[in-house]
Amino acid sequence: MTNPKLELSSKLTPLFDYIKKNQESRKIRETVELAATFILISFFLFFAIRPTVLTISALIGEIKSKELLSKEMKKKISSVILAQDLFSQVQERYSVVESCLPVLPRFSQATSQIEGLLTQQLLEVGKLDFQIKAGQYFSTSIATASSFTSGINLIAALLQNRRLLEIPNLGFSVDKESTGSRQVTLNLPLNIYYWRDQVREKK
Amino acid sequence: MLAITTFLAIFVLIVQKSYDSLMKATVEAKKSNLIIPIDPNLDLTILDLIEKRQEFLPTP
Structure with missing residues (x-):
């Protein structure tokens, strides 16, 4: 089963x-x-x-x-x-x-400033020659005989003048012959600036 | 398992790339020179200083 x-x-x-x-x-x-x-x-x-x-x-x-x-x-x-x-x-x-800072050099305006300052300091205004430089300025030079104080006052007045300028160096010299007269010869080169518009010049 | 992993990887890649392309244009626009603000205020104190200085007018 x-x-x-x-x-x-x-x-x-x-x-x-x-x-x-x-x-x-x-x-x-x-x-x-x-x-x-x-x-x-x-x-x-x-x-x-x-x-x-x-x-x-x-x-x-x-x-x-x-x-x-x-x-x-x-x-x-x-x-x-x-x-x-x-x-x-x-x-x-x-x-x-x-x-x-004029757009153009404006020599006449620069001349007026220099002449005005020299006259103000009772200094002789001589001939000014201008040379245009590569940068944005032209240069000139002041050569004059004055007392030391007038010379210093002239430099201070130039730096305070409205026209923008630079004094790269300055020279005082005394002539042996004129030592008694207390006069110094001041030699002052100036760089006077203007806004040279380079964009306009390229156009 | 491999198929799921592949799917997830592709999904994450797409999300990352799309976010990157979304934000890229905005970031570049923020870096652009066009966005630099201009200060409209003129400094007039220098004019006062210049005016105080002596000027000689040309003699006629």
Whole structure:
């Protein structure tokens, strides 16, 4: 007599084996499907979504930067308009700047200053020669005989004059023969400046 | 696992590149010379100093 339980289990074992194998192959299939899905999504992401997203973000960035520039430029334009208004208010004083640092050399104006100062110090007005130099100035030289004090006063007055000038060096000399007369010979080279407009010269 | 990692890596790369291109234009605009402000205030004290100095008018 055979055991009914044994018979049942021997009949069911192939069934269980079959179900088990089926389940494993389903797992493998599902895994493969999932992996293929992710790979396809990655492919789509890289070749389709990526260029679009990059272009969109670049354009948005461009828009933001242009908005920022536009805002700052509006502020700058207001500042320029304000500066123009302020400049127009002081334009009448432009002649003050022109008398100090003129656009052109204005030799006659420079001569007037030197002559005026020499006359003020009761010194002899001699000949003035002007030489135009490479930089933004021309040079001349004063040679005169005076007392030491007058010489110093002349130098101080030249440096305080409205016309912009520079004294690169100065020389005092005393002639042996005129030692008693307390006169010194003053040698004073001057560099007189002007606003050389290099932009206009290039045009 | 490899597929998921690949997907995540590509996703992070795209996010990083898009943020970079978004911010790049703004950063360059901030560095631009056009954005330097102008001070409209004029210094008029120098005019007062020049006016105080002596000037000799040309003799006719």
